[in-house]
Amino acid sequence: MQSAEPKKALKISLSFENNMDSKVIYIGSSRQLFIDDYLIDKSSGIKFAVNSPVKTHEKLIIADCPWEDIMVGPYCTVMDDDGVYKMWYESYAKDNDMKAMGFLCYAESEDGLVWRKPTIGKIPFRGSNANNIVFPNEGKLYHGGTVFKDSVAEYAQRYKMVYAIHADGLFGAYSSDGVNWSTYDGYLLRNQCDTQNVCFWDGCIKKYVCYVRHNVPIRNPNVLRTVGRSETEDFLNWPPVETVLSFDQKDPPDMDFYNSAAIKYARADDVYIIITSCYHHTEDVLIPQLATSRDGITWNRIDRKPFLELGKTAAFDSGMIHTCVGQVIRGDEIWIYYRGIEKKHNQPYSLTKYGGTITRAVLRVDGFVSVDADSQEGFVFTKPLIFSGNALEINCKTESDGYMQVQMDALEDCQRHLISERLAGDMIDKKVNWPERKLRELNGVPVKITFKMKNSKLFSFRFRD
Incomplete structure (x- = not known):
């Protein structure tokens, strides 16, 4: 069962000073699993969990x-x-x-x-x-x-x-x-x-x-x-x-x-x-x-x-x-x-x-390890990434009172950012909707992604055409 709530601002302020000094990871359109903290710059209110079949x-x-x-x-x-x-x-x-x-x-x-x-x-x-x-x-x-x-x-x-x-x-x-x-x-x-x-x-x-x-x-x-x-x-x-x-x-x-x-x-x-x-x-x-x-x-x-x-x-x-x-x-x-x-x-x-x-x-699929948040909101802030594609798909699962929301910010221009609708439900390769702008505006430029989550599990994400 999938549902989408109206967009609510993440209200996250990111500092972009010296961001270009950080190593930028090129992920292209390959699927990214949260099996470790390789992509994560910092986080709060989350934990890694192994999921048994x-x-x-x-x-x-x-x-x-x-x-x-x-x-x-x-x-x-x-x-x-x-x-x-x-x-x-x-x-x-x-x-x-x-x-x-x-x-x-x-x-x-x-x-x-x-x-x-x-x-x-x-x-x-x-x-x-x-x-x-x-x-x-x-x-x-x-x-x-x-x-x-x-x-x-x-x-x-x-x-x-x-x-x-x-x-x-x-x-x-x-x-x-x-x-x-x-x-x-x-x-x-x-x-x-x-x-x-x-x-x-x-x-x-x-x-x-x-x-x-x-x-x-x-x-x-x-x-x-x-x-x-x-x-x-x-x-x-x-x-x-x-x-x-x-x-x-x-x-x-x-x-x-x-x-x-x-x-x-x-x-x-x-x-x-x-x-x-x-x-x-x-x-x-x-x-x-x-x-x-x-x-x-x-x-x-x-x-x-x-x-x-x-x-x-x-x-x-x-x-x-x-x-x-x-x-x-x-x-x-x-x-x-x-x-x-x-x-x-x-x-x-x-x-x-x-x-x-x-x-x-x-x-x-992709479910070996997940990033989990409980009833207190959790945040995952990625390292600088360069992606290829015009759509973002995520694999996540929320409880009935949980949600997942995504924000993307260009490193070189803090005014260039996207905020997704809130997502709720059990979603595999679910396309994320951006109400105000097109994802292609950030294609090929260094960005940071923020996942805001509550009572939810995040398994993977992928950009694609």
């Missing part, structure tokens, strides 16, 4: 096949691939010696909700090829892989995968269709890459980027898991990993980062997201936490609360949660897929039978 409790994929007789997951990739929803998920089964064997399985869906496990007929399991296993070939090992679509590769290698065999290295594979895979020779990276390994092509820096487990015994021999990163122009040659996300003094002494599930957010040029499963050793559980970044290197955790809470006792996600790599954006929603399991980390696999459930949680 809403669990659906759906059982989208369960362990119901012999090659999943231990469990499905924990590591999965999901993508909307030209209108077909595709998922690559890990499964574990007992071999003849009752040891765990890892496989990469494939599922697909027309709507992201009803999934089928097609018979691929490629990899034998217990004497039959009637399964949806796509990797590895018989007698080979596999663990912790994720798939990405390489936009700069030749057709035969447009799908790529990074995975672990042993804890001391990262390996790679390629495919033209995501089903029939060939492996690259040797290691891609010598590093302790146990658990989920993530890779993608970052068009902003024109390089491949990978995020892997990086064990650094900072606290003690057990609490040592961090997220490491490497980047390269050549997919087959990677420099050593550097730690980019680690625990600190604000974290519990028994907690470290089990994996990354890193993505580059599709709706913004400079937003990277990690939903790491934090391993709490004493309780023996894994609980996701959100980290955000502007460059994929320097990471910020707004707060340390769970991004997804564990389910209640005996629920299918009461022991560990691992989010899937990838992002599915449907309309105004982000669908965050995850694998939940009742099993705790150190409980033996021999006690787990057909465990694990892949489900999803729903978040509004």
Whole structure:
């Protein structure tokens, strides 16, 4: 429900002395998310808030096949691939010696909700090829892989995968269709890459980027898991990993980062997201936490609360949660897929039978972090910005007695300013109306933006034609 009240002056006086000495940020028409204070010069009466997605409790994929007789997951990739929803998920089964064997399985869906496990007929399991296993070939090992679509590769290698065999290295594979895979020779990276390994092509820096487990015994021999990163122009040659996300003094002494599930957010040029499963050793559980970044290197955790809470006792996600790599954006929603399991980390696999459930949680687009104001009016004053476009769209939500209002002021001429109507309601990509002047008057010149808000949440904004 959207509504607009008559314009009321913000009555904010901005000082423009020496403003041109401040660094002007060119944002053009790219979408700006409030994941941190990068754009903010000063503020009052506001706070940053991490917004958790809403669990659906759906059982989208369960362990119901012999090659999943231990469990499905924990590591999965999901993508909307030209209108077909595709998922690559890990499964574990007992071999003849009752040891765990890892496989990469494939599922697909027309709507992201009803999934089928097609018979691929490629990899034998217990004497039959009637399964949806796509990797590895018989007698080979596999663990912790994720798939990405390489936009700069030749057709035969447009799908790529990074995975672990042993804890001391990262390996790679390629495919033209995501089903029939060939492996690259040797290691891609010598590093302790146990658990989920993530890779993608970052068009902003024109390089491949990978995020892997990086064990650094900072606290003690057990609490040592961090997220490491490497980047390269050549997919087959990677420099050593550097730690980019680690625990600190604000974290519990028994907690470290089990994996990354890193993505580059599709709706913004400079937003990277990690939903790491934090391993709490004493309780023996894994609980996701959100980290955000502007460059994929320097990471910020707004707060340390769970991004997804564990389910209640005996629920299918009461022991560990691992989010899937990838992002599915449907309309105004982000669908965050995850694998939940009742099993705790150190409980033996021999006690787990057909465990694990892949489900999803729903978040509004751009909704990872917001700037919030309560019943006392809050203000956000941006740094000097240069934009491109003739319209301003914002993503915000107000309570029934709340509102959002925007003022724009040219730095070089304090008489050139715009004041918007007051906005109220739940708005995504809502065009802001300026009753008296046209936004194009400020196009291409340094401006400061003021957001005046009450009982509301501000997620993002964008200029466009």
